[in-house]
Amino acid sequence: MSRAGQVLAACGVMVGVAVGTAVAPAIAQTPVQPGQAVPVTTAHPATFDYGLAPRELAPGHWVIEGAVDDFGRHNGCNIINTAFILTAAGPVVINTGPSRLYGEQQRRAVVRVAAAATATAASGRVLNLNLHPDYFFGNQAWAGWPTLALAGSRAGMRAEGAAYADNLYRLCGDWMAGTESTPAQADVAAGPLTVGQHTLVLHRLQGHTADDLVVLDPVAKVAYVGGLVFMNRVPTTPHANFDRWLASLDTLETLLTQGHYKWVVPSHGPVHSGLVGLQQTRDWLRWLTATMQTSAYKGLDLNEVLHHPDVPPQFAHWAAMPAELHRSLTQWYPTFEARALGR
Numbered sequence: 179m180s181r182a183g184q185v186l187a188a189c190g191v192m193v194g195v196a197v198g199t200a201v202a203p204a205i206a207q208t209p210v211q212p213g214q215a216v217p218v219t220t221a222h223p224a225t226f227d228y229g230l231a232p233r234e235l236a237p238g239h240w241v242i243e244g245a246v247d248d249f250g251r252h253n254g255c256n257i258i259n260t261a262f263i264l265t266a267a268g269p270v271v272i273n274t275g276p277s278r279l280y281g282e283q284q285r286r287a288v289v290r291v292a293a294a295a296t297a298t299a300a301s302g303r304v305l306n307l308n309l310h311p312d313y314f315f316g317n318q319a320w321a322g323w324p325t326l327a328l329a330g331s332r333a334g335m336r337a338e339g340a341a342y343a344d345n346l347y348r349l350c351g352d353w354m355a356g357t358e359s360t361p362a363q364a365d366v367a368a369g370p371l372t373v374g375q376h377t378l379v380l381h382r383l384q385g386h387t388a389d390d391l392v393v394l395d396p397v398a399k400v401a402y403v404g405g406l407v408f409m410n411r412v413p414t415t416p417h418a419n420f421d422r423w424l425a426s427l428d429t430l431e432t433l434l435t436q437g438h439y440k441w442v443v444p445s446h447g448p449v450h451s452g453l454v455g456l457q458q459t460r461d462w463l464r465w466l467t468a469t470m471q472t473s474a475y476k477g478l479d480l481n482e483v484l485h486h487p488d489v490p491p492q493f494a495h496w497a498a499m500p501a502e503l504h505r506s507l508t509q510w511y512p513t514f515e516a517r518a519l520g521r
Contacts, residue, residue, distance in 0.1 A: 228279070228280055236398040236440070240262050241261045246410055246446070246497045263376060264291070265373045265374030267374035268300065270378070271288065271323075272402050274316025277353055278318045278354075281315070281317065285320060301322075303323055304323055305327070306335075308404055311339075332362050332365060336361050342359060368382040379393075381394065381429075383430065385406065386405040386423055390426065402443045403442055407444040407447075409448050409458060411498055413463065414505075415466075420463055420467050466506060470483070474511070480507065
C-alpha cells in the first residue's frame, strides 16, 4: 500500500458529482472564553453544506473546528480544524480542508467575518501545516492568494496528491466534486513572519510528518500546533517518526509553557488551553510504541496484536478507535518485529 493509501482507509465507491447549494451559517461574534468548549462543525449531507462556524478565540484569531471523528460521508470528511487571522495586510488562512467545496465555503466565511470586522479580505495568504490532504485540498478555492508550506510538505503534496485524491473520492463521494490536488505554491521558512500588525513565529518541527509547521502568535497567545497534537482522538501515523515526534512534543511543551499560550489549536480534536492535548498525544505514542516493542519480543504476530490489544481506559473512547489503532499497527508492527528479530 502507498503512503497515501496508509493515510486514508479506502472504503465505499466513488459516486456522482452533483453538488447542492451550500447554506451560509451564522457567524459567532462573541470571543470564546478560556475553558469554554468551541462548538463542533455540523455537516449537512443533503445540501453539501459543511456548516462552517468561525469562532473568535482572541482578537483577530478565528477557528473553524471540524468533527472529532474519522473520515466519512456523514461529515464530508471534515475532521480538521482550520483557522484564519485578520490583519491589516489581509487574512492569514491556516489549512484549507479536504475538498474544493470546503475551500469555497471557507473563503466565503473569511470574507463575511472580515466584512463584519471592517477588515480587508481582498488579498492575503494561506499556510498549509503539513502534507496531509485535508490540510491543503481546499487550496483550489484560494486562487489569487499565495499558498505556502514547508519545503518537505510541498514535495510530499506533489508526490502523493493524486493518490490522496483517489482515496478521498472513495471516502467522501459527492463532497469531493471537482476537487483536484493543489499543492502549496511556494516555500515558507521557520522564523518571524510579519503580516500587517501581527508578527507570527513559525517553527519547523518533525515527527507527525517530516515537516510539521507550527504557527505561534506570542502576543495573542494562540498556538496553531498542526498534527503534532491530537485531542480526544487517536493520532494518525502514516508518516510518523516516533522518536522525532516525542522530541518535538518536548520542544513544543517548552514553547507553550514559556510563552504562556492561552489557546492551543490542534489540527484534530477540540481547541483547548494548557498542555492536555500534548500530554494525551505523548501518552498515546509512548503506549503504542511500547506495546509494539513488547509484543514483538513476546513473538506475537500481527493478527494477535490486532485482535487483543490491551488498550488503557483513557484511550478507549477516543474518536477513531479502534480503526486508527489498527492502521498504525498494520503499518508499523512489522518494523518492530524486524527489530526484535535483529534484522
